[in-house]
Amino acid sequence: MPDTRHTSPFPSFDPDDLSQARGLFRVLDEEGAEVGDAPAVDAGVALGMWRSMVRVRQIDERMLALQRQGRIGFYGAATGQEAAVIAAAEAMENTDWIHPALREGGMALHRGFSLRTWLSHCFGNEDDTCTKGRQMPCHYGSREHGYITLSSVMTTQFPQAVGTAYAMALRHPNEADRPLCFAAIGDGATSEGDFHVAMNFAGVMRPGGLGLPLILFCQNNQWAISTPSAKQCAAETLAMKAVGYGLVGVRVDGNDALAVLLVMQEAVARARRGEPPVFIEALTYRVGAHTTSDDPSRYRDESVTERWRQLDPIARLETWLIGKGALTIDAAAAWRSDCDTEIRSLLSEVEPVGPPALRTLFEDVYAEMPDHLAAQYEQASGAA
Ligand SMILES: Cc1ncc(C[n+]2csc(CCOP(=O)(O)OP(=O)(O)O)c2C)c(N)n1
């Protein structure tokens, strides 16, 4: 269960204020009632987030079932982490860049990325405009939505994001509304060398005397496959690491969509103004398996998982919305039913689509296919 000693006030974002990096900022308590004296969140905005969170939950559940039925090859779900995913997306503009980790696909959906393309990618069929059927599922990418394709190699997105933010700073030296760059990693990724490289550059690079337009975001779901977060980090919290790099570190309840939204909005405003980048630790829990290739009952106490399920981010936000009169139980049920219908109907259209043409496997590296690839293509197509 999270440490709730420091639930308020709203983080100061003062680089010297260690309490915001050690505490746990919350707007909602475990039951979905307001705590502390945080700024108000518009109920309409919160409702939009809740809708996306429910949709992502249902998509994940459906995709896990498809994998178990042998209809797709792999999947990594964001179950229990939807608040951090969707609230982070909500706080930014669609022109801001996202360098995601495995579980942030919902950010693209929240920006309007097509579920049809999402499904086509998971099947690797000829409509997979993300990776042309060449990647495992969950490697979504969309230039239109500023969503950069995940590299399977952990943590690479962190230094890449610093580079993207640097490019944005150079291209927009005088604009207060310059595009910013958001990068997500997990707790396990903080043990990789790339994490320290990125954190260091994020602090020292100050083109034009301004901080980079950058937000570094860590979903601490407390597990890196079978390695618990206690074996990744000897510091009290991950957010405290930011201070050593000259960044601002904030720790937030990642299962509280309103709290993540407020922290992200402040980090966004600061990034646009050129203040030192913020590193956010969103404390959550991976209530499911790492991916479909994993069985957590082999290495962890699932009674702890059960306690974290009680902190379900969707249920907490739903309680708050119903209390505000922004949602009714009937409307919630209707939205769940709409999501289910949408997913099933799209699946029935997407699943029969065939794989990309064999020839595409040999394209996109050379402008003209060299002889040795032409020979391989002929051999593969059975013509040789
Ligand atoms: C450089 C590298 N090492 C190992 C792996 C295998 N691997 C994939 S995900 C993962 C754990 C990631 O844990 P975390 O960063 O906490 O993210 P989470 O999956 O919990 O969201 C590992 C070890 C990898 N993809 N890349």
Ligand SMILES: [Mg+2]
């Ligand atoms: Mg993790």
